[in-house]
Amino acid sequence: MGRITLEKVSKRFGDVEVIPPLDLEIDEGEFVVFVGPSGCGKSTLLRLIAGLEDVTSGKVVIDGEDATRVPPAKRGLAMVFQSYALYPHMTVRKNIAFPMRMAKIPEDEQKRRIEQAAAALNLTDYLDRRPGQLSGGQRQRVAIGRAIVREPAAFLFDEPLSNLDAALRVGMRLEISELHKRLETTMIYVTHDQVEAMTMADKIVVLRAGHIEQVGSPLELYHNPQNVFVAGFIGSPKMNLIEGEEAAKHNAHTIGIRPEHIDVSRDGGGVWSGRVGVAEHLGSDTFFHIHETGLAETITVRAPGEVQFKHGDQIGLTPRADLVHKFDAEGLRIV
Amino acid sequence: MATQHSRSAARLMMAPAVFLLLVWMLVPLSMTLWFSFRRFLPLRGGDQGFVGFENYTRFVSSSSFWPAVQTTLIIVVGILIITVCFGILLSLLLDQPMWGQGIVRILVIAPFFVMPTVSALVWKNMFMDPVNGLLAHLWRFFGADPVVWLSDVPIFSIVMIVSWQWLPFATLILLTAIQSLDSEQLEAAEMDGAPVLKRFWFIILPHLSRAITIVILIQTIFLLSIFAEIFVTTGGAFGTRTLTYLIFQRVLESQNVGLGSAGGVYAIILANIVALFLMRIVGKNLDA
Amino acid sequence: MARAVTSQRKAINTVVAWAIGLLIFFPILWTILTSFKTEAQAIASPPIFLNFDWTLENYAVVQERSNYMRFLWNSVIIAGGSTLLGVLIAVPAAWSMAFVPSKRTKDILLWMLSTKMLPAVGVLYPIYLLFIQLGLLDSRAGLVIVIMLINLPIIVWMLYTYFREIPGEILEAARMDGATLREEIIYVLTPMAIPGIASTILLNFILAWNEAFWTLNLTAVNAAPLTAFIASYSSPEGLFFAKLSAASTMAIAPILILGWFSQKQLVRGLTFGAVK
Structure with missing residues (x-):
């Protein structure tokens, strides 16, 4: 249950090809995250899987059966929307019961599942309230509850956390991850936030302009980005990308070095040198934005702990040679 | 953004409304066009065949055509000026803090809900009657001779009556527009040292311009076809025959359908010119 | 402030x-x-x-002399019937336009609006003739149909602007939850749109109630509503002021009360959503 295959799936809106033909394999029980900048087609891809949009060509196969022409209601998938999409005129209980009511599941079974879901999601006290009386996080949980009770083949999440404030987002991220561990159901999760992708996914699918740029586990993407786009997109703060003379020294068009892979030293002691601009002290780490390096406009460096450089200090930078990523003129990784 | 399935369902569900309106528009319209090219007197010989553009030229060259156009214009423009100007003043006033705002709003809006025949009759008899009308009493109280409203100043009287009915509409829409004005804009202007009149002229009025345009266009469309008010008060006498009323008389009173239909086509063209401007504004709003 | x-x-x-x-x-x-x-x-x-x-x-005199109740009943039937019929036809159409918009949706909406702007007098005779042919002259059914048709564009427009405020995701959620199109409209859309549907009904009831071109020209005795009832009081004699007032009060009272409830929707309905 929960194996989804996309075969040469493409989507056009009029003359615009939003998704050129692509193939993708999602295994049973996997937590797959579609990540990419806004407008990359990740939500459209999710909606194609859901059946809320027709594919222009290609096949959507769910558990071995061609579901391309199957309406969304019959695909056995559940979706959690960005706006939660709760029914405002129904109580929490009725919201959660709605999919079971549509499936004509017997009342006592409905009741059992609602209570189970409510207990799991801390909603028991709120069952008789309406969505309007709930906080953002509670609404999110109701939306998840409504998805769980269907016992779907797979869960689809469309940027579910983007309407929550930062603190709540971290908590919900954990809850969704735990839910996945417990249910072991396939989940497909769309986000533009690479931190969410890195922390939650078994498998990340990086998308840009409808193309799959790379598919892999979070650490694969971190350590071996296949191209400049993935290199720049995955990781925070962003990887430093350097072109020109310095890159040529490595026989590459572009080289990339992550902020955490550069060591800092007092002036004179590094391979490169530059002047400290803004320093962000986080306690655990310190981020420096270094100017006047002759490499790129700004080089970001992440130094562990508290490092006492001031604005305007001249410092030395040393990249760790084995962790320099090399890319050719097309932006592809040089092995 | 939808699937094939929902798109075909949508087309199916739209069909009845579209079909009905299409029939409603095309059938009578083509009949009017057809009649307008024929000599058709149902009580005096019936349909006497095709006459080309004769009805069109006769309608325009008849002695009552230009007076009717003039009357229509005076009535429509007069009502527009009165309702828009007083509407702006009234909406500015109603936007101010006061006690019992809700009740005042209700009082001001009420005339819009009065049936046109009722308002025409009430004004005609109880207010404008030269002997027993309230206005006659008022005139006498100040020692003046009562005015015979509907025969001495018939157009002015009709403009008054209809303005009374439409002032609430203008006020309500302008009030809604004023209330949507961001108060920070006004406060910023006040901080910049703009006095009250300048704030009205440079901020409030431009903000209202769209609403004013809409009021003018919608009222024009409704006012061009004023009927009941004239039917009940003067019956088209004393120079109050508007284009609409003239056509009505040609068709139903003198039963000259061909001539009336030609007039109808003119009226349709006239209304469409106004409608075109309105639709452009409404259409723009749809994109937003 | x-x-x-x-x-x-x-x-x-x-x-x-x-x-x-x-x-x-x-x-x-x-x-x-x-x-x-x-x-x-x-x-x-x-x-x-x-x-x-x-x-x-x-x-008492007015009721006795002119059978006020019959005119009132005609008004109720004509205004109520045309409004309800219009809403029944307009809800599916507005659903389509609001949630499955196509390139032509805007054109269709504007075209509907344009039919509303046809001057009634321009098509007076054809309608009159058709009514005679179809035996609809002076019948309530005929007026229900005509008034429904002249108000249908407004009904579609009002519903459309209300429906557009309902997020499409909620309807998609219903679809994901296994609801069919019919269930989606009955269980999700309609309950959410009830305030909008109610105001649409209210405003159109008022407009139909006060309509005074077709009701005057297409009725004689049997189907005449209150507009015609009042027009029949068109007497120049001051002797009837009190009775005229009583008749007028009876004709406008129901609608004044309804109208006060609908002032907010009035703006939206009559400006086709251009002023909110």
């Missing part, structure tokens, strides 16, 4: 606004008052405002 307004200023506003409000409302007030006077008091000189002998006699 969180600004303290001096109570003096507020008092002036209040007095001016109330004065103007009462002035505008006065014709209606005067009509209602006159309806309770005797005919002699109604034309007394100088006019009497409140200290007259209140009587219900006029109402």
Whole structure:
């Protein structure tokens, strides 16, 4: 249950090809995250899987059966929307019961599942309230509850956390991850936030302009980005990308070095040198934005702990040679 | 953004409304066009065949055509000026803090809900009657001779009556527009040292311009076809025959359908010119 | 605006606004008052405002003489029937346009609007003729149809603007939850749109109630609603002031009450959503 295959799936809106033909394999029980900048087609891809949009060509196969022409209601998938999409005129209980009511599941079974879901999601006290009386996080949980009770083949999440404030987002991220561990159901999760992708996914699918740029586990993407786009997109703060003379020294068009892979030293002691601009002290780490390096406009460096450089200090930078990523003129990784 | 399935369902569900309106528009319209090219007197010989553009030229060259156009214009423009100007003043006033705002709003809006025949009759008899009308009493109280409203100043009287009915509409829409004005804009202007009149002229009025345009266009469309008010008060006498009323008389009173239909086509063209401007504004709003 | 307004200023506003409000409302007030006077008091000189002998006699006479109830019933049937029929036809259409918009949706909406702008007088004779042919002249069914058709564009538009405010994701959620199109409209869309549907019904009921072109021209005796009832009181004699007032009060009272509930929706409905 929960194996989804996309075969040469493409989507056009009029003359615009939003998704050129692509193939993708999602295994049973996997937590797959579609990540990419806004407008990359990740939500459209999710909606194609859901059946809320027709594919222009290609096949959507769910558990071995061609579901391309199957309406969304019959695909056995559940979706959690960005706006939660709760029914405002129904109580929490009725919201959660709605999919079971549509499936004509017997009342006592409905009741059992609602209570189970409510207990799991801390909603028991709120069952008789309406969505309007709930906080953002509670609404999110109701939306998840409504998805769980269907016992779907797979869960689809469309940027579910983007309407929550930062603190709540971290908590919900954990809850969704735990839910996945417990249910072991396939989940497909769309986000533009690479931190969410890195922390939650078994498998990340990086998308840009409808193309799959790379598919892999979070650490694969971190350590071996296949191209400049993935290199720049995955990781925070962003990887430093350097072109020109310095890159040529490595026989590459572009080289990339992550902020955490550069060591800092007092002036004179590094391979490169530059002047400290803004320093962000986080306690655990310190981020420096270094100017006047002759490499790129700004080089970001992440130094562990508290490092006492001031604005305007001249410092030395040393990249760790084995962790320099090399890319050719097309932006592809040089092995 | 939808699937094939929902798109075909949508087309199916739209069909009845579209079909009905299409029939409603095309059938009578083509009949009017057809009649307008024929000599058709149902009580005096019936349909006497095709006459080309004769009805069109006769309608325009008849002695009552230009007076009717003039009357229509005076009535429509007069009502527009009165309702828009007083509407702006009234909406500015109603936007101010006061006690019992809700009740005042209700009082001001009420005339819009009065049936046109009722308002025409009430004004005609109880207010404008030269002997027993309230206005006659008022005139006498100040020692003046009562005015015979509907025969001495018939157009002015009709403009008054209809303005009374439409002032609430203008006020309500302008009030809604004023209330949507961001108060920070006004406060910023006040901080910049703009006095009250300048704030009205440079901020409030431009903000209202769209609403004013809409009021003018919608009222024009409704006012061009004023009927009941004239039917009940003067019956088209004393120079109050508007284009609409003239056509009505040609068709139903003198039963000259061909001539009336030609007039109808003119009226349709006239209304469409106004409608075109309105639709452009409404259409723009749809994109937003 | 969180600004303290001096109570003096507020008092002036209040007095001016109330004065103007009462002035505008006065014709209606005067009509209602006159309806309770005797005919002699109604034309007394100088006019009497409140200290007259209140009587219900006029109402009784009006009902007796002209069978007010029949006209009222016709008005209710025509306004109610045309509105309900219109809503039934318009809900699916508005659903389609709001949630499955295509490139032509905008054109269709504007075209519908344009039919509303056809001057009635331009098609008076064809309709008159068709009504005679179809035996619909002076029938309630005929008026229900005509008035439904002239208000249908407004009904579609109003519903459309209300539906557009309902997020499409909620309907998609229903679809994901296994609801069919019918279930989606019945269980999700309609309950959410009830306030909008109610205001649409209200405003269109008022417009239909007050419609005074077709109701005057296509009725004689049987189907005549209150607009025609009042027009029949078109008498130049002052002797009938009190009865005229009673008849007028009866014709406008139901709608005044409904109208006060619908003031907000009025703006939206009559400007086709262009002013909110």
